[in-house]
Amino acid sequence: xxxxxxxxxxxxxxxxxxxxxxxxxxxxxxxxxxxxxxxxxxxxxxxxxxxxxxxxxxxxxxxxxxxxxxxxxxxxxxxxxxxxxxxxxxxxxxxxxxxxxxxxxxxxxxxxxxxxxxxxxxxxxxxxxxxxxxxxxxxxxxxxxxxxxxxxxxxxxxxxxxxxxxxxxxxxxxxxxxxxxxxxxxxxxxxxxxxxxxxxxxxxxxxxxxxxxxxxxxxxxxxxxxxxxxxxxxxxxxxxxxxxxxxxxxxxxxxxx
Amino acid sequence: xxxxxxxxxxxxxxxxxxxxxxxxxxxxxxxxxxxxxxxxxxxxxxxxxxxxxxxxxxxxxxxxxxxxxxxxxxxxxxxxxxxxxxxxxxxxxxxxxxxxxxxxxxxxxxxxxxxxxxxxxxxxxxxxxxxxxxxxxxxxxxxxxxxxxxxxxxxxxxxxxxxxxxxxxxxxxxxxxxxxxxxxxxxxxxxxxxxxxxxxxxxxxxxxxxxxxxxxxxxxxxxxxxxxxxxxxxxxxxxxxxxxxxxxxxxxxxxxxxxxxxxxxxxxxxxxxxxxxxxxxxxxxxxxxxxxxxxxxxxxxxxxxxxxxxxxxxxxxxxxxxxxxxxxxxxxxxxxxxxxxxxxxxxxxxxx
Numbered sequence: 001x002x003x004x005x006x007x008x009x010x011x012x013x014x015x016x017x018x019x020x021x022x023x024x025x026x027x028x029x030x031x032x033x034x035x036x037x038x039x040x041x042x043x044x045x046x047x048x049x050x051x052x053x054x055x056x057x058x059x060x061x062x063x064x065x066x067x068x069x070x071x072x073x074x075x076x077x078x079x080x081x082x083x084x085x086x087x088x089x090x091x092x093x094x095x096x097x098x099x100x101x102x103x104x105x106x107x108x109x110x111x112x113x114x115x116x117x118x119x120x121x122x123x124x125x126x127x128x129x130x131x132x133x134x135x136x137x138x139x140x141x142x143x144x145x146x147x148x149x150x151x152x153x154x155x156x157x158x159x160x161x162x163x164x165x166x167x168x169x170x171x172x173x174x175x176x177x178x179x180x181x182x183x184x185x186x187x188x189x190x191x192x193x194x195x196x197x198x199x200x201x202x203x204x205x206x207x208x209x210x211x212x213x214x215x216x217x218x219x220x221x222x223x224x225x226x227x228x229x230x231x232x233x234x235x236x237x238x239x240x241x242x243x244x245x246x247x248x249x250x251x252x253x254x255x256x257x
Numbered sequence: 258x259x260x261x262x263x264x265x266x267x268x269x270x271x272x273x274x275x276x277x278x279x280x281x282x283x284x285x286x287x288x289x290x291x292x293x294x295x296x297x298x299x300x301x302x303x304x305x306x307x308x309x310x311x312x313x314x315x316x317x318x319x320x321x322x323x324x325x326x327x328x329x330x331x332x333x334x335x336x337x338x339x340x341x342x343x344x345x346x347x348x349x350x351x352x353x354x355x356x357x358x359x360x361x362x363x364x365x366x367x368x369x370x371x372x373x374x375x376x377x378x379x380x381x382x383x384x385x386x387x388x389x390x391x392x393x394x395x396x397x398x399x400x401x402x403x404x405x406x407x408x409x410x411x412x413x414x415x416x417x418x419x420x421x422x423x424x425x426x427x428x429x430x431x432x433x434x435x436x437x438x439x440x441x442x443x444x445x446x447x448x449x450x451x452x453x454x455x456x457x458x459x460x461x462x463x464x465x466x467x468x469x470x471x472x473x474x475x476x477x478x479x480x481x482x483x484x485x486x487x488x489x490x491x492x493x494x495x496x497x498x499x500x501x502x503x504x505x506x507x508x509x510x511x512x513x514x515x516x517x518x519x520x521x522x523x524x525x526x527x528x529x530x531x532x533x534x535x536x537x538x539x540x541x542x543x544x545x546x547x548x549x550x551x552x553x554x555x556x557x558x559x560x561x562x563x564x565x566x567x568x569x570x571x572x573x574x575x576x577x578x579x580x581x582x583x584x585x586x587x588x589x590x591x592x593x594x595x596x597x598x599x600x601x602x603x604x605x606x607x608x609x
Contacts, residue, residue, distance in 0.1 A: 161316055162349040164336040166363035167414065176362075180353045 072136030151185025261328030269322030549596025
């Protein structure tokens with residue numbers, strides 16, 4: 001039976017979409033509001049965007065977020081690539097290995113964040129950017145792993161056999177055939193990991209030391225001091241970056257072989 | 258010039274898996290394949306023909322036995338150290354490279370200078386008449402064109418032996434016939450050994466200098482297409498290749514074979530006991546009742562264009578086909594009794 005024939009399918013769908021997206025639309029709209037009070041509209045302006053560009057704490061937080069997301073997603077993608085290649089062939093314990101790799105997707109993040117904090121404190125690792133990079137790398141691995149794994153599963157082993165048949169040794173085969181064919185998956189995985197790290201609040205909040213605030217942590221503390229249109233502007237920028245990167249990752253993942 | 262064979266396989270066995278669940282794919286297989294020979298491994302799926310090819314290419318390693326290519330022991334050598342190239346069933350052209358880069362792949366691995374790679378890739382593409390497609394990607398080519406590029410890629414490094422794993426099976430019938438002729442021409446032009454795997458008996462007979470018929474990991478019979486067709490030694494081989502009639506008879510201690518219905522043939526020679534005789538439909542003739550070796554009932558006749566096909570029933574109930582190429586021969590009556598003439602030299606005694 002055609003789903004569209006159920007009564008009120010269209011109305012319910014519209015209501016759900018409205019509930020999900022109206023707050024985001026309102027937030028974006030008010031980032032262009034000239035009034036100091038976030039909820040009263042006066043006239044359009046780019047003042048708040050100019051303001052965030054010149055605010056030194058926002059600049060520092062943005063820089064931290066970018067360094068953190070870049071370092072963590074490069075490390076996570078590297079580990080995920082090795083893991084995907086290692087779990088390619090069947091071996092005893094393969095499915096267990098995959099579950100452990102993907103565990104961060106379902107574990108409650110607050111638990112992992114607290115546990116990581118306790119671990120770092122007991123090991124004497126000082127909190128700050130280094131600690132955050134370690135923790136972000138760990139939870140970004142599954143986000144990088146899944147697209148790489150999907151790409152690898154779709155890759156026929158006969159390409160590599162053909163390369164070896166044509167006198168390429170294992171390393172040359174990897175460099176000339178496996179890696180180029182895997183590349184869209186690797187880029188998709190990197191982008192997803194980057195967005196995930198950029199967006200993370202909980203882990204960063206627990207592990208940020210003095211002077212290493214990230215953008216989400218900055219937004220959180222700024223909101224406690226009162227909602228200003230500045231927050232709307234930063235949030236809109238983050239939203240745009242995330243949408244761009246996720247779209248990029250999606251298109252890379254679908255790139256023809 | 259030394260006279261080592263192109264490939265020699267000595268007592269090779271291979272099983273997949275271990276212990277009780279192991280699947281034995283090859284049992285003590287030995288073959289010697291000569292230089293410039295077009296050699297075909299023929300058999301149904303699962304007979305071990307592809308595994309044997311993969312062992313020669315180096316994608317699998319033998320559990321026991323020895324594989325020599327051009328006299329050198331390569332039993333444990335990786336694929337990239339063997340002077341053979343493969344045409345894969347699905348072609349396996351590298352999708353991220355152009356046709357020219359695909360064909361030049363092995364030459365680049367061999368460390369040839371750029372201009373030589375270009376020249377030899379061009380020559381290989383010319384051999385398969387694909388030079389105008391050099392800058393295309395594999396995805397932009399039709400199945401037949403991809404097939405040609407795959408051939409050029411495997412021939413470009415001038416291997417001692419070319420391995421072909423059912424290379425024509427993905428093509429439609431008309432294209433397959435064309436490619437068969439091209440393959441044969443290429444083989445004589447390039448002057449190298451071809452080892453060809455197929456389950457298509459007609460393809461095997463048309464192309465090969467020699468055919469090995471495989472079943473359940475063993476080579477049952479090996480020889481030129483004509484002797485495989487005309488003188489099958491095993492029931493499986495007789496059944497697998499073309500149409501065949503099987504007659505259950507009894508070899509007598511006094512010599513000669515008693516047929517169903519009581520008549521006795523003077524030959525062929527066989528150990529006393531029950532025997533199965535094989536005869537091709539075109540080697541038997543219908544004669545007037547009583548004047549042949551057996552009388553049979555004509556069940557059905559069909560006109561095939563170039564011949565008549567008669568279906569008979571023997572006295573023991575077995576059916577028997579006759580292909581009569583002489584269309585002017587008198588038409589027997591359906592349901593009537595006819596005689597069957599069997600030349601002794603057309604009869605083959607089969608092993609089970």
